[in-house]
Amino acid sequence: MGRFHRHDDGSEHSHEHLHDHGVDHVHESDGTVRELTPEEAAERAEHIGDHTGYETGNERIEVLERIFDENDRKADANRAAFDAAGVTCINVMSSPGAGKTTVLARTLTALKDTVRCGVIEGDIETSIDADRLAGTGATISLLNTGDGFGGECHLDAPMVAHALQRLDLSALDLVFVENVGNLVCPAEFDVGAHRRAMVASVTEGEDKPLKYPVMFRNVEAIVVNKTDLLPYLSFDMDQFLANIKAVNPDAAVFPMSATTGEGVDAWIEWVKQG
Amino acid sequence: MHELAISRSIASIAERSAHARLARGGTVTTVEVDIGHLRQVVPETLVWAWSFVTEGTALDSSRLAVNHIPAVLRCRACGAQTVLTDVFTLTCGTCGDGNVEVISGDEMVVVALIVEDNNG
Structure with missing residues (x-):
């Protein structure tokens, strides 16, 4: 779910291709999907709200509310709470198995004596990741999205607000939000962090930035983890870096191995800059 | 989800x-x-x-x-517009420049x- 909407004509990256289906595709009684042409989209951007009612006898109520407004308001409140306590918050995202928890464990251990860290640990079920981080000296607030939050595949601002109740921000300098492993949904939800980072890994394939551009262009830092495995893989690092550059030219990129510690220092420096 | x-x-x-x-x-x-x-x-x-x-x-x-x-980009370098379809490479389809602005999408x-x- 949440992947690209693939078009029936199978077109790939055909820049000149203009959508020519201005017709309503009626899928079922519950709804309709209409593909707008670029011309319609441009006009819409200029005259948003200037629509003609299409069902006579019924009243049309203009809403024009961004779907994420409610989440974003809560995210702003979270950010204000961090700011008031002088805490920097970093939202860490990745696909499942990229090594997010290992990267965090190494980061927390490196910061142990100089920076007071907290972690909001998001997982659908279990406390396995939280348990792994428990020995690092950081304060952990576990948030199981399967427990009263509908088993969500991402953390949103209200969930993080809930987890914040169990963190004493006045005793912390830095809070990591370890998001649920998923390259689509977490990118859309502002949780109130100041900085956003993601962990990719060399076992995932060079095409990931192109397949999940919303995530890759949504972060300021990208860890490319598991470089110790490079000798055993056909992973093309140059191609991967070029793909990152195509979707997010400004991202700071940190190839490293959280297992061996190789390349970790530059990432730790980025974390400390906050 | x-x-x-x-x-x-x-x-x-x-x-x-x-x-x-x-x-x-x-x-x-x-x-x-x-x-x-x-x-x-x-x-x-x-x-x-x-x-x-x-x-x-x-x-x-x-x-x-x-x-x-649809996702439409405008190139700040050459002014051309690009409609993105499957691959979201945020570069101009005409001149290849990466300095683009998202017009819609x-x-x-x-x-x-x-x-x-x-x-x-």
Whole structure:
């Protein structure tokens, strides 16, 4: 779910291709999907709200509310709470198995004596990741999205607000939000962090930035983890870096191995800059 | 799951916006949304999620009308416009420059509701 909407004509990256289906595709009684042409989209951007009612006898109520407004308001409140306590918050995202928890464990251990860290640990079920981080000296607030939050595949601002109740921000300098492993949904939800980072890994394939551009262009830092495995893989690092550059030219990129510690220092420096 | 969470947000905005009419016995027949291509939402999945998110609520049997907005870039270097389809490489399709501005495709908006008065 949440992947690209693939078009029936199978077109790939055909820049000149203009959508020519201005017709309503009626899928079922519950709804309709209409593909707008670029011309319609441009006009819409200029005259948003200037629509003609299409069902006579019924009243049309203009809403024009961004779907994420409610989440974003809560995210702003979270950010204000961090700011008031002088805490920097970093939202860490990745696909499942990229090594997010290992990267965090190494980061927390490196910061142990100089920076007071907290972690909001998001997982659908279990406390396995939280348990792994428990020995690092950081304060952990576990948030199981399967427990009263509908088993969500991402953390949103209200969930993080809930987890914040169990963190004493006045005793912390830095809070990591370890998001649920998923390259689509977490990118859309502002949780109130100041900085956003993601962990990719060399076992995932060079095409990931192109397949999940919303995530890759949504972060300021990208860890490319598991470089110790490079000798055993056909992973093309140059191609991967070029793909990152195509979707997010400004991202700071940190190839490293959280297992061996190789390349970790530059990432730790980025974390400390906050 | 993404579409499910978005459907819930749409329903919450729609119920709040229609609150007064619903209280007077009105029915929401249509909820219209704009979803940009860059949002990686599958419109058909959103419609499917809508059917069970609204089941048994004040929005039960309402129709979700999704306007899927194409992703269009304008190149700051050469001025050409590029329509992105499957691959989201954010570069100009004409000159290849990466200095582009997103003209459309980022939308995620509840545009309007159609409400029917049931009082005759």
